[in-house]
Amino acid sequence: MSTLKELEKLLTRGKITRREFITRVSALGLAAAVSPALLGTSAEAAGPKRGGRFRMGSAGGSTTDSMDPGTLSHTMPQTVNQCLRNMLVEVDYKGNAVPELAESWEATADAAKWTFKLRKGVEFHNGKTMDAEDVIYSFNLHRGETKSAAKGVAEPIKDLKADGKNTVVFTLAEGNADFPYIASDYHIPIVPKGVSGKEFEKGVGTGPFSMQAWEPGVRFLGKRNPNYFREGRPYFDEVELIGIADTNARTNALMTGQVDVMNRCEPKTFNRLEKAPNIQALKLEGSRHYTIPMLTTMKPYDNNDVRLGLKYIIDREQMIKQVLRGYGYLGNDHPIPRNNKYFAKDLPQRRYDPDKAKFHLKKAGMLDHTFKLHAADAAFPGAVDASVLMQESASKAGVKIKVVREPDDGYWENVWIKKEWVQCYWSGRPTADWMFSLAYTATASWNDTKWQNAKFNELVTAARAELDDKKRRQMYVECQKIVSDEGATPVPAFALQLSAAGKKCGFKNPAANWEFDGFRAPERWWFV
Numbered sequence: 001m002s003t004l005k006e007l008e009k010l011l012t013r014g015k016i017t018r019r020e021f022i023t024r025v026s027a028l029g030l031a032a033a034v035s036p037a038l039l040g041t042s043a044e045a046a047g048p049k050r051g052g053r054f055r056m057g058s059a060g061g062s063t064t065d066s067m068d069p070g071t072l073s074h075t076m077p078q079t080v081n082q083c084l085r086n087m088l089v090e091v092d093y094k095g096n097a098v099p100e101l102a103e104s105w106e107a108t109a110d111a112a113k114w115t116f117k118l119r120k121g122v123e124f125h126n127g128k129t130m131d132a133e134d135v136i137y138s139f140n141l142h143r144g145e146t147k148s149a150a151k152g153v154a155e156p157i158k159d160l161k162a163d164g165k166n167t168v169v170f171t172l173a174e175g176n177a178d179f180p181y182i183a184s185d186y187h188i189p190i191v192p193k194g195v196s197g198k199e200f201e202k203g204v205g206t207g208p209f210s211m212q213a214w215e216p217g218v219r220f221l222g223k224r225n226p227n228y229f230r231e232g233r234p235y236f237d238e239v240e241l242i243g244i245a246d247t248n249a250r251t252n253a254l255m256t257g258q259v260d261v262m263n264r265c266e267p268k269t270f271n272r273l274e275k276a277p278n279i280q281a282l283k284l285e286g287s288r289h290y291t292i293p294m295l296t297t298m299k300p301y302d303n304n305d306v307r308l309g310l311k312y313i314i315d316r317e318q319m320i321k322q323v324l325r326g327y328g329y330l331g332n333d334h335p336i337p338r339n340n341k342y343f344a345k346d347l348p349q350r351r352y353d354p355d356k357a358k359f360h361l362k363k364a365g366m367l368d369h370t371f372k373l374h375a376a377d378a379a380f381p382g383a384v385d386a387s388v389l390m391q392e393s394a395s396k397a398g399v400k401i402k403v404v405r406e407p408d409d410g411y412w413e414n415v416w417i418k419k420e421w422v423q424c425y426w427s428g429r430p431t432a433d434w435m436f437s438l439a440y441t442a443t444a445s446w447n448d449t450k451w452q453n454a455k456f457n458e459l460v461t462a463a464r465a466e467l468d469d470k471k472r473r474q475m476y477v478e479c480q481k482i483v484s485d486e487g488a489t490p491v492p493a494f495a496l497q498l499s500a501a502g503k504k505c506g507f508k509n510p511a512a513n514w515e516f517d518g519f520r521a522p523e524r525w526w527f528v
């Protein structure tokens with residue numbers, strides 16, 4: 001029979017719930033001897049329920065997906081990656097950088113050298129203990145000659161070295177006040193030193209689950225990691241991700257109890273989910289935005305008058321009303337959301353203006369041109385409808401757009417950054433520097449327009465190293481203006497993140513930085 005001290009130890013380590021703790025101490029007649037802090041309130045006493053299989057109906061998967069972290073570009077493998085692996089730093093629901101595999105960090109006065117202290121005793125799924133060499137190897141996968149999507153954000157790392165087994169020192173080419181956020185990039189999980197190529201598909205990491213089955217774009221099954229460094233987590237015994245590309249099919253799967261949560265709810269029918277008695281409808285404002293990138297390496301999109309003309313034919317209000325059903329707000333052709341501290345709130349809002357559209361397109365000699373816009377709902381729910389709306393608003397301005405409907409499967413591999421003008425979405429990033437460095441600077445890994453602007457590049461570099469917040473803000477405001485006026489990426493709308501879960505799912509303060517509670521629902525959620 002357990003003693004009170006043994007039961008308290010099990011509770012504090014997360015081995016039993018508060019409900020189980022109270023039941024056992026009551027059976028022993030020891031409740032009066034228990035600290036009120038351990039008992040908590042009745043709501044706390046109920047606590048998260050351990051066990052069960054958490055089933056996730058996921059859009060954003062493809063049969064060509066890989067678990068090579070540098071190639072992650074879809075929600076489904078990104079979520080799988082988070083089940084299997086961890087980064088040095090985590091971004092919480094408030095947007096703050098908090099410790100994950102790193103237990104702490106500190107920087108020099110110029111923010112050009114960062115020292116990260118690692119958690120001790122963290123194990124990979126294969127039993128190896130994580131150390132500084134694993135961290136160095138994992139970051140070097142994204143530096144130098146690499147096709148990694150994190151190459152752009154990792155490039156400023158000039159050098160990194162171990163200082164003992166549990167400390168890593170990063171030396172940057174210039175100061176970066178946001179560097180801890182870079183260390184949270186899902187492309188840079190910590191993997192065992194030496195893993196490469198097909199070995200990535202085994203998914204060995206330090207994460208809350210170990211891989212049991214993985215069929216890209218179709219299904220993932222993970223089993224709770226009994227040696228996970230966060231005591232008490234995860235709460236589920238198993239997690240299963242099921243690839244369901246069709247929004248209606250995902251919704252039906254949730255409504256009939258075949259899955260416990262779904263992402264990318266259809267805005268047209270979201271109000272029905274909000275009213276359903278057995279469903280929790282979640283709408284979160286993060287940094288998710290819709291874009292319509294134009295490849296500047298293809299004519300006529302190398303001409304800024306063409307780009308401006310097409311920005312002016314977008315009826316943004318109609319798009320939010322009809323496609324987003326009001327679950328969003330106006331975009332201003334740059335990627336920084338209104339909840340970012342450097343948001344350029346005084347930048348004039350671009351709106352539908354047929355006269356300005358015709359002026360710029362006539363100036364470019366393209367008023368009679370037919371522009372092909374490639375779209376699939378894989379880009380975002382309602383992307384095809386949004387394209388048809390643009391076609392109609394353009395027609396009123398005398399501009400011709402042909403909507404080319406593409407297959408959902410393989411859209412990101414065969415259309416995005418391949419075709420001249422496409423529909424796209426971005427979850428965004430927690431800092432302005434990260435977003436610009438990832439998708440807009442000349443060397444950005446995911447510069448999906450191949451746009452280059454020397455002044456913009458210089459400003460991003462200067463702002464990154466600027467520690468005076470007032471000066472830094474001025475630089476980022478100027479960056480937003482340049483992208484809005486000269487860039488090749490119309491950003492018509494920021495969308496609320498719409499998802500839904502069954503009533504038996506428990507969670508607290510879901511994050512909006514990525515889908516599925518920052519990709520961490522399998523670790524953070526529980527069954528009530």
